[in-house]
Structure formats: structure tokens, C-alpha cells
Amino acid sequence: MTGKPNQITYSIVFFFLAGLCELGGGYLIWLWLREDFSWMLGAVGGFILFLYGIVPTFQRTHFHRIYAAYGGVFIVMAVFWGWLIDGITPDSYEIIGAAVAVVGVLIIFYFPRKGEEIWSK
Secondary structure, eight states, X not given: XXXXXXXXXXXXXXXXXXXXXXXXXXXXXXXXXXSOOOHHHHHHHHHHHHHHHHGGGGSSSOHHHHHHHHHHHHHHHHHHHHHHTSOOOXXXXXXXXXXXXHHHHIXXXXXXXXXXXXXXX
């Protein structure tokens, strides 16, 4: 993997923030529509999802690479969300799938490309 440790930490923080925005906003909308909570909760969820669209722009590489790698981060965070928020213990298939997703993120986002600096943008 290439990149200075502080650049890798920077990218991980923004992946985590984007995941919180997407999961948190989606969860609030879920509560509104599926659990009969107030529409105001849904509106807040919609705004948080709007923020999710902004957070990835702070990453320092190409759009397609950010969103491809973020898909793997989202998988891992969704499994943890189910465990920590909904109290559903992940089964072995979810754990294996999340581990495969992490490998995908490492390959897509952090492995160097010939003639390209991934932190250039």
C-alpha cells in the first residue's frame, strides 16, 4: 500500500463519516416509514443522506475509486450497525462477506498503480 500514514488515516476517517451518514440517514427514514416514527425524523434522515453525498468529495482520489471502495466499507459498517444498533449478531456468512469486502477495499483504494499517485487529487 502506498501513501503516508496520515493520508491513510484521513481517508479512513472520511470513509467512516460517509458510512455513518448513509446508515444513520437511511435508518432514520426506515424508522419513519417502517416503524411509524414522526415524518420529522424522516426529514432529518434525508438531510443526513444529503451530507453523505458531500462527505466523499473530501477524499483525495478519483470518484469511481472512492465509491467502489466505499461499497466495501459500507458492507462492514452495515454488519456492525446491525450488531450494535439492532442487536443482531452477525453470522459466519456475514463475517466472511465483510472480510472479503475489506480485501476488496484494500485492493481498490490503497494498492499503488503504475505511474499514478492515488493521493494526487
